[in-house]
Amino acid sequence: MGSETAYSQRAIGASLGRPLSYVARVMNVIFLGATKGMGRALARRLAQRGDRLVLLGRDRGDLEKSCGDLAADGAAPAGFASCDLGARETFSPALDEALRLLGGRADLVVVTAGRFATQDKLEADSELCHDVLDVDFTGTVLFCEEARKRLLSQGGGTLCVFSSVAGERGRKPVVLYGAAKAGLTRYLEGLDHRYRSEGLKVVTVKPGFVRTGLTAGLKSPPFAGEPDDVAARVLRAIDRGSPVVYAPFAWGPIMAVIRGLPRFVMRRIGF
Amino acid sequence: MEMISGWGRIPAPGRQTLSEDLERATEGAVLCRGLGRSYGDSAIPPASSPEVVTTVLADRILSFDLETGYLRAEAGVSIEQLNRRLLPHGVFVPVTPGTQFVTLGGAVAADVHGKNHHVKGCFGDHVRSLKMRIADGRLVNAEPDGENQDLFWATVGGMGVTGHILEVEVAMRHIPSPWITTESTRVNDIDGYIDELKDGAARFPYTFGWIDCLSRGKNLGRGTLLAGDWADPAVAPKHYPKPKQRITMPFELPTWVLGRASVQAFNFANYWRHLPRKMHGIQHWETFFYPLDMVREWNRMYGKRGFTQYQCVLPDSVGRGAARRVLEMLTERGGASFLCVIKDCGPENRGLLSFPMKGVSIALDIAVRDDTQALVDALNEKVIDEGGRIYLAKDQFTRREHFEEMEKRRLPAFIEARAKWDPKRRIRSAQSVRLLGDR
Numbered sequence: 001m002g003s004e005t006a007y008s009q010r011a012i013g014a015s016l017g018r019p020l021s022y023v024a025r026v027m028n029v030i031f032l033g034a035t036k037g038m039g040r041a042l043a044r045r046l047a048q049r050g051d052r053l054v055l056l057g058r059d060r061g062d063l064e065k066s067c068g069d070l071a072a073d074g075a076a077p078a079g080f081a082s083c084d085l086g087a088r089e090t091f092s093p094a095l096d097e098a099l100r101l102l103g104g105r106a107d108l109v110v111v112t113a114g115r116f117a118t119q120d121k122l123e124a125d126s127e128l129c130h131d132v133l134d135v136d137f138t139g140t141v142l143f144c145e146e147a148r149k150r151l152l153s154q155g156g157g158t159l160c161v162f163s164s165v166a167g168e169r170g171r172k173p174v175v176l177y178g179a180a181k182a183g184l185t186r187y188l189e190g191l192d193h194r195y196r197s198e199g200l201k202v203v204t205v206k207p208g209f210v211r212t213g214l215t216a217g218l219k220s221p222p223f224a225g226e227p228d229d230v231a232a233r234v235l236r237a238i239d240r241g242s243p244v245v246y247a248p249f250a251w252g253p254i255m256a257v258i259r260g261l262p263r264f265v266m267r268r269i270g271f
Numbered sequence: 272m273e274m275i276s277g278w279g280r281i282p283a284p285g286r287q288t289l290s291e292d293l294e295r296a297t298e299g300a301v302l303c304r305g306l307g308r309s310y311g312d313s314a315i316p317p318a319s320s321p322e323v324v325t326t327v328l329a330d331r332i333l334s335f336d337l338e339t340g341y342l343r344a345e346a347g348v349s350i351e352q353l354n355r356r357l358l359p360h361g362v363f364v365p366v367t368p369g370t371q372f373v374t375l376g377g378a379v380a381a382d383v384h385g386k387n388h389h390v391k392g393c394f395g396d397h398v399r400s401l402k403m404r405i406a407d408g409r410l411v412n413a414e415p416d417g418e419n420q421d422l423f424w425a426t427v428g429g430m431g432v433t434g435h436i437l438e439v440e441v442a443m444r445h446i447p448s449p450w451i452t453t454e455s456t457r458v459n460d461i462d463g464y465i466d467e468l469k470d471g472a473a474r475f476p477y478t479f480g481w482i483d484c485l486s487r488g489k490n491l492g493r494g495t496l497l498a499g500d501w502a503d504p505a506v507a508p509k510h511y512p513k514p515k516q517r518i519t520m521p522f523e524l525p526t527w528v529l530g531r532a533s534v535q536a537f538n539f540a541n542y543w544r545h546l547p548r549k550m551h552g553i554q555h556w557e558t559f560f561y562p563l564d565m566v567r568e569w570n571r572m573y574g575k576r577g578f579t580q581y582q583c584v585l586p587d588s589v590g591r592g593a594a595r596r597v598l599e600m601l602t603e604r605g606g607a608s609f610l611c612v613i614k615d616c617g618p619e620n621r622g623l624l625s626f627p628m629k630g631v632s633i634a635l636d637i638a639v640r641d642d643t644q645a646l647v648d649a650l651n652e653k654v655i656d657e658g659g660r661i662y663l664a665k666d667q668f669t670r671r672e673h674f675e676e677m678e679k680r681r682l683p684a685f686i687e688a689r690a691k692w693d694p695k696r697r698i699r700s701a702q703s704v705r706l707l708g709d710r
Contacts, residue, residue, distance in 0.1 A: 036291055040331075048356075065331055065345075072335035072342075073356040213328050216289035 156199020
């Protein structure tokens, strides 16, 4: 197997597009949302370069499947623990269990989990609306608070959270979902301002339209992205500690334009 | 109504449901679809129930053992993903078709074959177990020599109408290096071609060839034959092959572009590019296995009306003249085929409707014109005369009576298996409506 191993190391270096020396330090990662969509793609990239993951999520069977997937061509996850953004009593036990599995230290906490429903559905079903607002804002913020405390107590680390371009501007198709994400974005921005000097780096990811199970059934707009392209951009942002990243790239300039549009235009367009 | 089509881009009504959770999505579903690379209507739902579950989001490897090579994965994972993730570890799929953009579920349903069919058989020959949702809603396992083996061999090559494939376990193979040593040969005519194919097959695990379907007379079926094997690490380049850049065909070409003259020019250039009779080299694995994958959406080349591929296998038992007779018929009708691929096949497997049999397989692209149905009918009648059969993964035009004639030996067993596992024929496709008389 000698020559095959040599090939394999080079390939891992090549797939990251940078020298192997960068990858030397293995990160301990706590990942909420690695079983689906963009989280799945990002977790794969982390495992492929050798980082040690603990997966958090709702469904143990699903977590087990994702552990198998990550172990196939990357570092096998250290384990998994149950955690549900809709049930705040699960946050502390899940994070403590994850830290225990990682030997007491985490370098990175990633949150890609969240809920989505179309504006029409949210308007029609107030129960659903409550759940989406609760998970995407209250649940996510409270989870981040628990993660923040633990990262700060060990001297810092990186917190990478997926918000959305939906929170950039009040827009017709995402009034409710966008409101939750806008709140989340502001919280993450404030967190970064307050604690960066103490070693806590907050990376806010604002994905545009990405083709995943979350958006299945919706019509793809132009510049729709693929999960793995998003993962590549986010990984670079994590390594650099960039506070904000739009993914795919095109959504940065697009949202800059949207933010600059006057109200009378926003009232007319359907975007 | 939303439209859906196979790779040949002939549209039909249909809507795709995407889900990461196949167990849930297949409850009550009529048909599953992978990456939609079957050319015809195999992955198109029946008009009576126009909804199909698309599996591509279910793309997890569930377990992989580097020692044994055994891999278990969700049905939506593509061979492209397996190659990208596992080739760096010295592992490759045991059998691959000419595109890597197929899902495992699709590979089983079509029982795909590749350039190594003469030594390794079809994809289904390497599958160890399937997890399926059958028509009555139950989840069952099917194995080649154990539990539910009748279901297994009906499903391998069964084009997705025996049950929904949720998980696939397959034996991957270890390779010595990620490079291919190749030998290519220029061949003057179709009979010489068949001899060269048999000769190459004896020396190489991978063989196939391109032939020129327009030249007539003594040049009929001239072309180039490519043979290869995984390179020994001693002769392979020391670096890992860089992933190939892909371009995308940005728009449909007008239908006249791929006319007789341009195809002739292409064939001429392709043939005479190969000036020495034999050439040797080392190739990138993607160049060797998947030349057409370099251009995404190349099917737009055939223009608005779309195209079909006609692929048949002609048994060795009728003698080597069979390929010549089929090509003669094609050139007489002036069917300009841009792509014509020829390959010798090994023995047929236990798959009740699996395509290959001991003989020679010929595949040609046919742009849709007014006379396409008549051309396919004529080809089918010729193939029936020669004792051959067609590949369902490519087909959209074959008539039911022709299909029944070709498959008269094997079809009763398939119908019996289906009657056992899906007596009401709930799981069905546009193709099974056309060829098996489903509703």
